[in-house]
Amino acid sequence: MTGRIRAHGRRGHETPGQDGTHADAGLPARGLRFLLARRRVLLRLVAWSVLETGQTFLIGYGPARALDEGFLRGRADVGLIWLAVTGLGVLVGAWGTARVYAAVAALVEPLRDRLVERVVSRGVRTGDAGSLSGLTQQVEIARDTFAGLVMVSRSFVFTAAGALAGLFALAPPLLLVVGPPLAAGVALFAATLRPLARRQETFLVADEALAGELGAVCPGLRDITATGAEAHIAAGTGERVEAELRAARALAHWGVLRVASLAIGGQLPIVLLLAAAPWLLARGVTTGALVGALAYVTQSLLPALRNLVHGLGTSGSRLTVVLRRLARADTGMPTGQPGPGLPAPEPTEGTPPAFSLTSATFAYGPASTPVVQDLDLTLPAGSHLAVVGPSGAGKSTLTALVAGLLAPDQGTITVGGHTVPGPEAAAARVLIPQEAYVFDATLAENLAYLRPDAVPEEELLAAAEAVGLAPLAERLGGLGARVDPAALSAGERQLVALTRAYLSYAPLALLDEATCHLDPETEERAERAFAARPGGTLVVVAHRISSARRAGRVLVMDGRSTAYGGHEELLRTSALYRDLVGSWAPGPSRRRSEPALSLRDADGVDAVAGPGLAGDGRHVVAHGPVGQMQAPGDLRDGGSLGREG
Numbered sequence: 001m002t003g004r005i006r007a008h009g010r011r012g013h014e015t016p017g018q019d020g021t022h023a024d025a026g027l028p029a030r031g032l033r034f035l036l037a038r039r040r041v042l043l044r045l046v047a048w049s050v051l052e053t054g055q056t057f058l059i060g061y062g063p064a065r066a067l068d069e070g071f072l073r074g075r076a077d078v079g080l081i082w083l084a085v086t087g088l089g090v091l092v093g094a095w096g097t098a099r100v101y102a103a104v105a106a107l108v109e110p111l112r113d114r115l116v117e118r119v120v121s122r123g124v125r126t127g128d129a130g131s132l133s134g135l136t137q138q139v140e141i142a143r144d145t146f147a148g149l150v151m152v153s154r155s156f157v158f159t160a161a162g163a164l165a166g167l168f169a170l171a172p173p174l175l176l177v178v179g180p181p182l183a184a185g186v187a188l189f190a191a192t193l194r195p196l197a198r199r200q201e202t203f204l205v206a207d208e209a210l211a212g213e214l215g216a217v218c219p220g221l222r223d224i225t226a227t228g229a230e231a232h233i234a235a236g237t238g239e240r241v242e243a244e245l246r247a248a249r250a251l252a253h254w255g256v257l258r259v260a261s262l263a264i265g266g267q268l269p270i271v272l273l274l275a276a277a278p279w280l281l282a283r284g285v286t287t288g289a290l291v292g293a294l295a296y297v298t299q300s301l302l303p304a305l306r307n308l309v310h311g312l313g314t315s316g317s318r319l320t321v322v323l324r325r326l327a328r329a330d331t332g333m334p335t336g337q338p339g340p341g342l343p344a345p346e347p348t349e350g351t352p353p354a355f356s357l358t359s360a361t362f363a364y365g366p367a368s369t370p371v372v373q374d375l376d377l378t379l380p381a382g383s384h385l386a387v388v389g390p391s392g393a394g395k396s397t398l399t400a401l402v403a404g405l406l407a408p409d410q411g412t413i414t415v416g417g418h419t420v421p422g423p424e425a426a427a428a429r430v431l432i433p434q435e436a437y438v439f440d441a442t443l444a445e446n447l448a449y450l451r452p453d454a455v456p457e458e459e460l461l462a463a464a465e466a467v468g469l470a471p472l473a474e475r476l477g478g479l480g481a482r483v484d485p486a487a488l489s490a491g492e493r494q495l496v497a498l499t500r501a502y503l504s505y506a507p508l509a510l511l512d513e514a515t516c517h518l519d520p521e522t523e524e525r526a527e528r529a530f531a532a533r534p535g536g537t538l539v540v541v542a543h544r545i546s547s548a549r550r551a552g553r554v555l556v557m558d559g560r561s562t563a564y565g566g567h568e569e570l571l572r573t574s575a576l577y578r579d580l581v582g583s584w585a586p587g588p589s590r591r592r593s594e595p596a597l598s599l600r601d602a603d604g605v606d607a608v609a610g611p612g613l614a615g616d617g618r619h620v621v622a623h624g625p626v627g628q629m630q631a632p633g634d635l636r637d638g639g640s641l642g643r644e645g
């Protein structure tokens with residue numbers, strides 16, 4: 001078979017409650033306790049930050065003095081000395097900032113260590129390696145974000161202190177011009193902080209939910225199409241896109257206020273200083289002081305405020321979300337709601353064939369040799385067909401055409417009387433590929449995924465029993481047990497996928513080597529269960545002779561030539577089929593005296609065949625080891641093949 005996708009994705013359905021977006025009263029108190037326990041580090045941080053205050057002070061004061069006492073009085077040497085003092089101040093400030101980083105590390109690393117310790121001990125206790133790796137990643141986010149927050153908020157406080165002190169030292173009237181808009185901007189920002197943080201959180205949760213959804217969906221696109229779940233997946237993903245869009249809009253509305261606070265607190269003072277220049281000069285404010293004030297606003301206050309607004313506005317809420325999750329050891333695991341699945345097929349007048357190909361031709365490229373050419377094949381509802389052929393003969397291509405994954409270049413295909421491709425046809429078939437799609441949710445959610453309705457527990461258990469999943473279900477801990485796809489063997493995943501398909505309303509089941517990892521007995525049980533679905537049709541791309549024997553009809557594919565008939569008939573008529581049967585591992589030979597199937601032709605005359613059956617236009621009554629089909633119409637015959645090789 002061609003490669004198939006195994007998606008281990010999970011369907012995250014995070015709600016604010018689950019995600020910890022509601023207030024967690026313990027968190028601020030714990031944060032305060034953490035800081036108080038590190039008073040010495042905090043003191044060191046303050047001490048080094050004071051150097052930054054001094055640097056800020058000099059950024060405005062130095063140039064002001066250089067102008068007023070130096071350059072404007074024709075004393076360039078004095079001006080240069082003041083500029084040199086300013087430069088020295090900047091150097092000392094930079095040295096202080098480097099020490100600040102070390103102090104911040106001393107504050108942040110213990111937080112990280114403590115969080116890692118908690119996360120790891122929880123992971124060791126629960127043995128939940130997947131959640132452990134997710135949580136440690138969140139710890140790193142928390143560490144980086146916390147460090148960023150400490151830096152920007154500290155920087156704003158000490159820069160603002162230095163700038164305000166400088167303005168006062170230069171000329172107190174300058175404070176009257178710069179102070180009120182700065183205070184108004186900071187007040188507006190403070191007022192928007194909480195609502196903005198809530199919206200930021202909502203956005204983050206919506207963003208993660210969408211990313212989780214896409215992470216789960218994208219690797220399984222082929223399987224989703226194969227199982228006809230496109231509409232459901234599109235609806236689920238669409239909801240998440242909408243949720244993120246709504247969250248982004250709400251965030252943007254509040255973001256406008258954030259920009260306004262920056263404009264009022266950081267940019268308005270520049271305009272006011274320029275506009276009030278005559279008034280200030282008239283009150284004895286010197287030119288140098290005016291230039292110094294402009295330097296404070298443009299070089300210190302505005303950048304510090306901008307960092308605060310962006311840093312606290314974005315990182316603050318991110319940190320809150322992450323810390324809450326870590327505090328609750330909650331990574332937002334999914335609730336994994338079962339999807340609406342496939343709609344029940346519309347009841348139709350009469351019973352259309354399970355599928356029908358009319359002059360179907362398909363090639364993978366315009367210049368390629370067709371894999372399927374001019375094929376007419378009609379399979380009555382309720383049949384059991386095995387598709388066999390050497391590797392590369394086109395078996396998967398045929399199932400993909402019937403499933404609507406590929407479109408024929410010529411001819412038409414219908415499933416359940418509905419044209420392929422189309423939603424009705426998609427709802428009438430389920431394709432189970434070789435690589436089974438199992439997702440990280442409960443077993444019940446995995447099994448009921450293709451059902452639009454709530455599936456009673458008894459039905460799930462009955463399906464598990466029929467397909468052969470029951471022992472695994474018991475071992476996993478029942479229907480409510482969480483399934484870790486990576487912890488299942490390939491065969492176990494196939495059993496889960498088969499049971500899911502068994503429970504779906506799609507009457508046509510296409511098993512594209514979907515049982516290749518099962519042992520022969522389990523494979524037989526699963527195939528028989530599918531064949532016995534009332535009104536169900538089973539198409540199996542067979543990889544064992546036993547599969548072909550069990551099926552009422554066999555389609556032999558070999559490039560562009562095909563042969564169609566019962567097992568015995570094909571043994572007589574198809575050299576390729578004889579070769580294939582010979583090359584398959586021989587099972588214990590059946591005694592010819594023990595008929596596997598008895599055939600009753602259309603006139604009610606019984607005929608006896610060996611393993612398998614033969615002949616068009618016959619009804620089949622099964623008994624004996626191969627004939628344990630239970631459902632009426634299980635091996636109903638009547639398939640027709642327009643083109644035989």
Ligand SMILES: Nc1ncnc2c1ncn2[C@@H]1O[C@H](COP(=O)(O)OP(=O)(O)OP(=O)(O)O)[C@@H](O)[C@H]1O
Nearest residue numbers: 001002364371389390391392393394395396397398
């Ligand atoms: N996506 C593709 N693009 C181009 N050629 C393809 C593609 N998929 C299959 N083919 C070719 O089409 C032919 C039929 O492939 P297909 O997978 O249907 O065969 P198969 O009978 O299912 O083989 P197997 O038993 O090995 O899985 C092969 O020659 C294969 O190389």
